[in-house]
Amino acid sequence: MPDIIAQDLRVLFCGINPSLYSVVVGHHFARPGNRFWPTLHLSGFTARQLRPSEQDELLERGLGITNFVDRATATADLLANEELKQGARSLEAKVRRYKPRVLAVLGMGAYRTAFARPKAGLGLQSETLGTTRLWVLPNPSGLNAHYQLKDLARLFAELRSAVDKG
Template identity: 60%
Template sequence: MPDVVADGLSVLFCGINPGLMTAATGHHFARPGNRFWPVLHRSGFTPRRLKPSEQDELLSYGLGITNVVARPTARADELTAEEYREGGRLLALKVARLRPRWLAVVGVTAYRAAFGDRKAQVGPQERTIGATRVWVLPNPSGLNAHWTAETMAEEFARLRVAAETA
């Protein structure tokens, strides 16, 4: 699954791993029930709701997308602890190379597993990767019923405001 990245992005969004539809289409967050694209727009990151096939337009807004783990699965719970740890290590190297202002990991469970931070909560983190600040966002998967599109958009908007002022 190719990343959508460039040097010096404002925010690099990081999914857990590609779902099967994402892997099949080559477009991040491609499953129709995934709320990433609607929430990204609703939070003010994009002026309109982008389709997964328009993912490259993110770069024009200073945004990008990558994943913690490259291996596609039907569900994130199919990933092993070792895959998460190795994914976190590789992600840190990628972030150090690309130097985005913010790394936004979508999924607190994935963040905890990848970076060994069992107490992490949604929101800004103490951890930095070089000069890159880290923010954990709710997982936009339709399986994450704890967050509505509205409450997710509010959290994404908190990051957007921080990214605009930092």
């Protein structure tokens, strides 16, 4: 899956890895039931709910998308921990190159494994990647039953508010 990325984004969202469905259709978070696009809208990042096929419009809003791991799987738990750790090293280089204000990692377990931060929680992290702040959010996959859409929207809105304040 090609990244949706540009220099100096407000937020670069980092998924764990693309779904098989997303790779087939060529758009991030495209699997039916994924709540990324509704959450972006409900949290105020977008004025309307974008379709996955409109992903390039994110760049106009200072937003982008990347993944820890490029390999598509049916579920993220099929990834090896070493894949996530290698992904973090690649992601760090990408972040240092593109310099987004915030890297928002979508998946606490993936963040904990990839960055060797076993006690990390949601929200703003104390670490940075260069000048980029790190923020952890729940994974919006429909398979993540721990968070309902309203909860995801509230947590994403906290990030949007922090980014808007500078």
